[in-house]
Amino acid sequence: MTLIRTFPEIVLAIMFIKAVGPGSYAGVLAVSIHSIGMLGKLFSESLENMDRGAEEAILSSGGNRSEIFTLATMPTIMPEFISYTLYRFEIAVRSASILGMVGAGGIGTPMIFAIQTRNWPRVGIILLGIIVMVLCIDSLSEQLRKKLI
Numbered sequence: 001m002t003l004i005r006t007f008p009e010i011v012l013a014i015m016f017i018k019a020v021g022p023g024s025y026a027g028v029l030a031v032s033i034h035s036i037g038m039l040g041k042l043f044s045e046s047l048e049n050m051d052r053g054a055e056e057a058i059l060s061s062g063g064n065r066s067e068i069f070t071l072a073t074m075p076t077i078m079p080e081f082i083s084y085t086l087y088r089f090e091i092a093v094r095s096a097s098i099l100g101m102v103g104a105g106g107i108g109t110p111m112i113f114a115i116q117t118r119n120w121p122r123v124g125i126i127l128l129g130i131i132v133m134v135l136c137i138d139s140l141s142e143q144l145r146k147k148l149i
Contacts, residue, residue: 001044004037009095013104024105031092031099039088046080082148086141093137097130 007015009030016026054072063071100108107130114122 001037001040004033005041007034009034009099010102013099013102017103022103022105027096027099027104027106030104031096035088035092039084042084042088043077043081046077046084050076079148083145086144090134090137090141094134 012030012034013027016029020026020029050073054076055068058068058072096106097108097111100106100110101112103109107126111123111126114120114126
């Protein structure tokens with residue numbers, strides 16, 4: 001996991017562009033690999049830092065491993081897992097626009113073409129679209145967190 005997290009998404013995108021060619025597939029691979037590394041790190045830290053009191057209570061009252069997992073471990077770690085996953089999704093959406101600017105597909109590709117041709121109204125519309133999309137995802141993520149956590 002540490003090796004995966006070492007490379008920023010933009011470096012991964014450049015490596016995948018070289019490996020699979022320019023386009024959305026390289027961008028998806030870069031964002032996916034980086035997200036897996038980051039979520040793996042965050043999930044492992046959540047497991048290490050969780051309160052083990054409920055597990056010990058179930059174990060002392062005669063519970064088995066499956067009961068400990070379903071009644072103590074899952075309810076303790078699930079809110080953090082959901083929160084981290086939603087947060088990472090928000091980051092992935094934001095970085096996808098940047099990765100398109102290096103040739104990894106996505107909304108960044110038309111934006112870089114519009115910038116190169118100095119088509120500023122189109123650049124503005126694309127930026128507005130990105131801002132609206134990020135705000136919508138942030139709002140939906142907040143609502144999901146309130147319901148699930």
